[in-house]
Amino acid sequence: MDGLGLLEGALPATTGAMPETLTRHLKQAAQRLGFALVGVCPAGDTRGFPQLVEWLERGYAGQMSYLADRRDAYRHPNSVLDGVRSLLMLGLPYRTAEPNEPSGGTGRVSRYAWSDLDYHDVIHARLRALLVELRQHTPTARGRGVVDTAPLMEREFAQLAGLGWIGKHTLLINRQAGSWFFLAALLTDAELDYDEPFRADHCGTCRACLDACPTGAFPAPHVLDASRCLSYLTIEHAGPIPRELRPGIGDWLFGCDICQDVCPWNRRAPISSDDAWRPRADENPLELAPLFWLSDDEFRQRFRRTPLWRPKRRGLLRNAAIVLGNQRHRAAFPALVKGLSDDEPVVRGAAAWALGQVGGPEARQALDARLAREVDRMVRDEIIAALQALNPPESPQEFQTGEGAF
Numbered sequence: 001m002d003g004l005g006l007l008e009g010a011l012p013a014t015t016g017a018m019p020e021t022l023t024r025h026l027k028q029a030a031q032r033l034g035f036a037l038v039g040v041c042p043a044g045d046t047r048g049f050p051q052l053v054e055w056l057e058r059g060y061a062g063q064m065s066y067l068a069d070r071r072d073a074y075r076h077p078n079s080v081l082d083g084v085r086s087l088l089m090l091g092l093p094y095r096t097a098e099p100n101e102p103s104g105g106t107g108r109v110s111r112y113a114w115s116d117l118d119y120h121d122v123i124h125a126r127l128r129a130l131l132v133e134l135r136q137h138t139p140t141a142r143g144r145g146v147v148d149t150a151p152l153m154e155r156e157f158a159q160l161a162g163l164g165w166i167g168k169h170t171l172l173i174n175r176q177a178g179s180w181f182f183l184a185a186l187l188t189d190a191e192l193d194y195d196e197p198f199r200a201d202h203c204g205t206c207r208a209c210l211d212a213c214p215t216g217a218f219p220a221p222h223v224l225d226a227s228r229c230l231s232y233l234t235i236e237h238a239g240p241i242p243r244e245l246r247p248g249i250g251d252w253l254f255g256c257d258i259c260q261d262v263c264p265w266n267r268r269a270p271i272s273s274d275d276a277w278r279p280r281a282d283e284n285p286l287e288l289a290p291l292f293w294l295s296d297d298e299f300r301q302r303f304r305r306t307p308l309w310r311p312k313r314r315g316l317l318r319n320a321a322i323v324l325g326n327q328r329h330r331a332a333f334p335a336l337v338k339g340l341s342d343d344e345p346v347v348r349g350a351a352a353w354a355l356g357q358v359g360g361p362e363a364r365q366a367l368d369a370r371l372a373r374e375v376d377r378m379v380r381d382e383i384i385a386a387l388q389a390l391n392p393p394e395s396p397q398e399f400q401t402g403e404g405a406f
Contacts, residue, residue: 017137023193026186029133030090033126034274037091037174037181039161039195043077043084048156055223062227064236073151077187080152081144086192087185088130089154089161091172092123093272095180096279099261102251104329106285107320110231110255111180113307114279121305122276123147123184130186143188154183162195165202168221169209169259175202178269179260202265209259215248230256234319235311240349240378243385246322253286253319254308283308288320289335292342314344321347325354333358337366348374349382356386364390 017025023040030038046052052074061067073079077087094112102108112119127145134143146152155172159165164174171179203221210218217228226232230252233241241249260266294302299313308316321339324332336358339351352370355363364387371383 019191020193022134022137022190025137026088026130026133026192029130030088033129034092034276035090035126035184036093036270037089037163037177039089039158039163040192041087041089041157041160041162041197042194043087043187045076046074046153046156048153049075052153058225060223060225060227062232062236063238064226064232070151074153077152077157080146080150081142081187081189083142083189084187085189086194087157087161087187088192089158089163090184090186091158091163091174091177091181092119092126092184093177093181093270093274094119094277095178095266095269095272096277097284099257100284102285104327105288105324105332106251107253107288107323108251108257108285109253109283109308110257112182112277113254114283115277116280116306117276118305118307118309119182119276120147120149123182127184127186134186134188134190138190141188141190143186143190145184145186147182147184152185152187154185157185158183160197162198165198165200166222167209167263167265168203168207169218169263170222170224171260173202173263173265175265176268176270178266179263180266180269206264208262208264212258212262214250214258215245230258235315238315238346240346240382241318241322243353246353247326249319249322250326251285251323253288253323254311254316288324289332291317291320292335292338314342314346317342317344317347318350321350321354325350325357328358330358330360333360333362336363340366340370345376345379348376348379352379352382352386356389359390 027038053071055061056068056071077084096114099108099111124145124147131143131145134141148154155166158172164172167173167179172183173179210221215228215230217225219225228245230249233245233249234252234254294313296313303309311319317339321336324336336351336354339347340355342348342351352367355367367383367387371380374380374383
């Protein structure tokens with residue numbers, strides 16, 4: 001996708017525009033590119049850095065070790081662009097159709113992933129176009145566009161740029177757009193005309209997002225324990241999902257929108273007409289059983305350029321098995337048996353758990369047959385636990401874990 005073509009009407013290059021003029025041109029260009037929310041703030045030390053350190057020390061990042069590995073880079077946006085003076089903070093709305101209720105055998109996909117495009121690719125193209133606009137007006141200016149992969153606390157700077165406040169669910173909320181938007185930033189060493197920070201907090205006493213989370217991922221308002229968050233578990237978490245959290249996955253195959261769905265401020269969020277977010281009809285919701293028959297190449301062909309590529313085939317099949325287990329969807333029995341023989345241990349383990357939830361003599365037969373030849377210790381433990389769920393043993397010695405199981 002070439003965002004350059006969206007910048008019709010760009011003005012000729014100058015030797016260097018005044019901050020007010022440059023800011024006005026950049027904001028106009030950003031809006032032409034689809035960024036409905038635009039604000040500007042100065043670069044400075046990250047005020048929330050001590051809270052980030054505490055959050056990491058509490059283990060709330062889960063397996064996202066890259067956050068701790070570059071922790072100090074979050075102190076100042078200089079780590080993203082040396083000599084940065086200004087940040088143009090941007091919001092790109094993505095709310096389109098309303099989610100359809102999943103039936104047995106289908107799974108929910110987070111709204112932002114319904115289209116054929118990865119939002120990173122779309123937004124980076126538009127940021128490159130915005131950088132061209134910057135250099136047309138100030139040729140010597142340096143800049144860098146980022147979308148949630150750089151060590152930058154985007155929500156804090158977005159609030160400083162006047163775009164909204166950080167809600168109790170830790171997402172930025174705008175009074176007009178709610179929270180259904182992507183955040184991005186253009187950093188530059190040019191001086192811009194800065195907006196007033198957004199100082200109010202309009203969440204009040206509302207606890208809708210905190211109370212709706214099925215896994216209790218909010219230990220306190222404004223604090224997210226990512227290791228319990230459905231979005232983290234279904235996308236970032238690489239291994240088996242902890243058994244006690246699997247029921248909370250519910251119907252969610254990829255991501256989670258619960259805390260945003262219940263937010264009163266999202267009732268008035270506008271519908272985006274941006275073609276980039278046009279939803280696929282087959283991902284709202286998505287059929288789960290066919291996924292188990294996709295080869296690596298077929299999976300890559302279908303999902304490579306979409307957000308669903310992030311957990312890879314093994315992660316998505318793991319999630320699909322858990323959803324089918326939560327639904328106790330008997331028609332998915334062949335798909336789960338297929339998953340029980342998958343090359344990936346994490347898929348086999350999830351399929352075993354799901355068969356234990358679906359139940360029935362066929363499930364026990366399939367689990368018994370797999371246990372007789374399974375060599376992976378984790379998968380063996382999952383199979384034994386599933387068999388215990390189907391037919392609890394009369395004594396603790398009836399089943400054994402690991403090698404030499406009953």
